Amino acid sequence: MDISVILQAFQGALQPLMLLFIFTGVFFGIIAGCIPGFTFTMAIILAFPFTFGMEPVQGLALMIGIYIGGLSGGLISGTLLGIPGTPSSVVTTFDGYPMTKKGESARALGIGILSSVFGTFIGAIILFLLGPLVAKVSLLFGPWEIFSLIVFALTLVAGLSGASLSKGLLAGSLGLLIGTIGISPSGQVRFDFGIDQLASGFSPIPVLIGLFALSTLFINIEEIKQNMTKDGQDISILKQKVKIPYFQVIKDVYKEKWNVIRSSVIGCFVGCLPAAGAESANFISYDQAKKFSKEKNKYGEGHPGGIVASESSNNAVAGGAFIPTITLGIPGDVAQAVMIGALILHGITPGPGLFNTQPILVNSIYVAIFISGIAVLVLQTLLLPLLTRITLIPKTFLVPSILFLSTVGAFALNNRLFDIWIVFFFGIVGFLLYKINVPLSPVILGLILGPTLEAEMTRAFQMNSEISVFFTRPISLLFLILAVISFVVTIIQVRKQNKDKEQLNV
Amino acid sequence: MANRVFSIIVLAICSLFFIESMKFSEKSGVQTFAPSFFPRVILVFIAILSVFIVIKSFKQVDKEKLGLLIKHYVKEHYQVLAVIGIFFVYIGLISIIGFLWSSILFLFITFSLLRPIKRKALITNLTVAIVLPIGIQFVFQQLLNIYLP
Numbered sequence: 001m002d003i004s005v006i007l008q009a010f011q012g013a014l015q016p017l018m019l020l021f022i023f024t025g026v027f028f029g030i031i032a033g034c035i036p037g038f039t040f041t042m043a044i045i046l047a048f049p050f051t052f053g054m055e056p057v058q059g060l061a062l063m064i065g066i067y068i069g070g071l072s073g074g075l076i077s078g079t080l081l082g083i084p085g086t087p088s089s090v091v092t093t094f095d096g097y098p099m100t101k102k103g104e105s106a107r108a109l110g111i112g113i114l115s116s117v118f119g120t121f122i123g124a125i126i127l128f129l130l131g132p133l134v135a136k137v138s139l140l141f142g143p144w145e146i147f148s149l150i151v152f153a154l155t156l157v158a159g160l161s162g163a164s165l166s167k168g169l170l171a172g173s174l175g176l177l178i179g180t181i182g183i184s185p186s187g188q189v190r191f192d193f194g195i196d197q198l199a200s201g202f203s204p205i206p207v208l209i210g211l212f213a214l215s216t217l218f219i220n221i222e223e224i225k226q227n228m229t230k231d232g233q234d235i236s237i238l239k240q241k242v243k244i245p246y247f248q249v250i251k252d253v254y255k256e257k258w259n260v261i262r263s264s265v266i267g268c269f270v271g272c273l274p275a276a277g278a279e280s281a282n283f284i285s286y287d288q289a290k291k292f293s294k295e296k297n298k299y300g301e302g303h304p305g306g307i308v309a310s311e312s313s314n315n316a317v318a319g320g321a322f323i324p325t326i327t328l329g330i331p332g333d334v335a336q337a338v339m340i341g342a343l344i345l346h347g348i349t350p351g352p353g354l355f356n357t358q359p360i361l362v363n364s365i366y367v368a369i370f371i372s373g374i375a376v377l378v379l380q381t382l383l384l385p386l387l388t389r390i391t392l393i394p395k396t397f398l399v400p401s402i403l404f405l406s407t408v409g410a411f412a413l414n415n416r417l418f419d420i421w422i423v424f425f426f427g428i429v430g431f432l433l434y435k436i437n438v439p440l441s442p443v444i445l446g447l448i449l450g451p452t453l454e455a456e457m458t459r460a461f462q463m464n465s466e467i468s469v470f471f472t473r474p475i476s477l478l479f480l481i482l483a484v485i486s487f488v489v490t491i492i493q494v495r496k497q498n499k500d501k502e503q504l505n506v
Numbered sequence: 507m508a509n510r511v512f513s514i515i516v517l518a519i520c521s522l523f524f525i526e527s528m529k530f531s532e533k534s535g536v537q538t539f540a541p542s543f544f545p546r547v548i549l550v551f552i553a554i555l556s557v558f559i560v561i562k563s564f565k566q567v568d569k570e571k572l573g574l575l576i577k578h579y580v581k582e583h584y585q586v587l588a589v590i591g592i593f594f595v596y597i598g599l600i601s602i603i604g605f606l607w608s609s610i611l612f613l614f615i616t617f618s619l620l621r622p623i624k625r626k627a628l629i630t631n632l633t634v635a636i637v638l639p640i641g642i643q644f645v646f647q648q649l650l651n652i653y654l655p
Contacts, residue, residue, distance in 0.1 A: 049646075049650070049652070050650065052650060052652065053649070053650045166555050166558055166559055166562070167559070169551075169555055170516070170552060170555040170556065170559070173548050173551050173552045173555065174516075174552065176548045177523065177545065177548050177549065177552065180544060180545040180548065184530075184541040184544075185541075186539075186541050188530050188541040189530075190526075190527070190530055190541055190542075190545065191523060191526055191527070191545070193526060218586050218589070218590065221583070221585055221586045221589055221620065222583050222586055224585070224620060394621070395620075396617065396620040396621045397617065397634060399589075399616075399620065400589075400612070400613050400616035400617055400620070401613065401634070401638060403589075403593060403612075403616070404609055404612065404613055404638065404639070404642075405642070407596075407597070407609075408642055408646065408654065411654065411655070412646065412650075412652045412654075415652070415653075417597075417600065417601055417655065420597050420600070421597060424593060424594065424597055427590075427593075428590065435508075436508045436509060436512050438512075454544045457539075457544065458538050458539055461538045461539070462538050465538075
């Protein structure tokens with residue numbers, strides 16, 4: 001390993017401007033995380049147009065900051081109000097909110113923040129150690145392996161992201177189909193339906209803004225109404241002064257040190273899987289922490305271990321999610337997909353080879369994650385009083401403002417008004433799909449990976465017209481077998497879930 | 507029921523794409539695959555899945571009718587539909603009266619729609635609706651060199 005490259009990355013990251021970007025990112029990430037209904041994914045999408053004018057490393061640093069801040073920020077409203085700020089902090093409420101009820105809100109917040117920071121660090125270390133290894137292996141991949149890998153990734157996402165496998169697969173295929181609009185690998189225009197602007201295909205970003213940001217905003221409008229009717233929740237706690245008992249918190253987290261490490265490792269590996277992000281990582285870690293704990297029955301009633309498990313695992317996801325992104329070009333989640341989009345815009349294509357062509361950039365990612373961890377600690381402890389109030393900003397202001405900002409963002413990408421119409425169209429599509437429980441992340445993954453899938457397939461058959469090669473090359477075969485396994489496992493799981501539900505109903 | 511309608515719409519879109527793919531189905535000389543090959547594989551896959559979902563939907567008994575559900579939704583959440591409508595008009599207006607004015611209008615109307623109408627609230631609405639687009643336009647044009655229409 002080349003130490004000088006790492007040092008160069010550190011040198012680059014420690015410049016005032018870079019630090020400013022990272023801290024700004026973390027700050028906005030935390031804010032996005034603490035407002036229930038808004039996620040860091042949306043914040044990263046909104047930040048996207050601002051990265052146009054930056055150096056690739058700077059833009060990436062800003063997005064990494066938002067990512068890490070957002071993964072942690074959900075704990076504030078989760079602990080104080082029992083309403084998770086992001087899906088990834090659902091589990092934090094299990095023990096955080098009971099602690100608040102017992103009058104230990106400051107201690108709970110402190111444990112959450114510190115665990116987040118450790119989770120981030122451990123995730124970054126695993127990325128640092130594993131990333132180069134995976135990258136080395138991925139250099140051996142021919143078109144057959146990449147094709148099989150993408151097939152595996154798509155089946156995995158389809159299975160993990162929803163209750164119904166058929167809908168997940170359908171969503172993924174629809175994404176693939178949208179990806180075929182535009183110019184084919186052989187240079188022919190496909191599916192333009194007579195509309196000139198469609199001839200160059202969809203850029204993933206406006207589709208992504210529409211599917212995710214817009215549909216989430218529409219859903220938020222529904223909730224505004226619901227909140228009006230069910231007013232009267234006790235929010236006085238948000239206005240109280242919180243003072244974190246630092247010594248106590250350090251003692252608590254030290255007592256749970258194995259829990260921190262276990263949960264972070266789980267979080268990191270769950271993060272590696274496409275689309276299985278922080279939302280699943282914290283459930284698995286909580287479950288494991290409870291199994292290993294001596295005080296099992298106290299979990300769920302305000303046990304520090306529960307917060308530690310949840311918060312360290314959801315932040316460790318960041319490190320893990322970067323592994324497939326930078327080594328294989330397969331985004332670990334939607335936030336990663338946006339970051340890939342930002343890199344591609346700067347002419348950098350993530351995937352095998354990135355470690356050789358952009359060693360400093362790759363190392364800057366580790367460094368930026370690390371610094372973001374420190375920023376989370378500093379900003380969240382110092383600004384806690386301010387942050388607890390931010391959850392009070394009325395959504396009636398936020399929803400239209402973010403609608404407006406996403407419009408600007410979509411336009412700024414290519415200076416095309418047509419892109420705003422794409423956002424609008426996919427906003428409605430996303431909203432309708434959400435309503436009938438079709439998961440959205442497979443659509444995005446299909447759209448992003450579709451063109452690669454087709455190109456690699458064509459390349460494979462150009463090199464060798466036999467289809468059997470896909471099954472005789474060991475790594476390719478392995479991915480195909482994994483795809484089948486993930487398919488079968490999902491079917492079994494869905495069956496089991498349905499049975500459990502039926503039993504509950506009886 | 508919703509699943510059935512959804513699958514049928516997907517099937518309709520599939521056939522539309524399939525008909526469109528006839529336009530470029532020819533394979534020319536050295537090409538490994540016709541440009542229509544890959545999309546057609548996906549289309550067949552989508553069609554199989556949709557049919558599967560339709561068949562499954564007949565096994566489930568619906569408690570409520572889709573029409574009633576939609577009616578109920580429109581009554582309960584008319585604001586969502588209103589915002590979608592206003593957003594549509596907004597995008598159309600951008601190219602006619604420009605980015606700044608249409609954004610101010612859009613923000614003011616949606617704020618007022620979503621918040622209870624009071625005199626004090628209207629003034630805050632107007633202030634935010636004016637400050638935000640001007641601020642964004644400044645940041646984009648001066649700092650990022652991106653010109654908005």
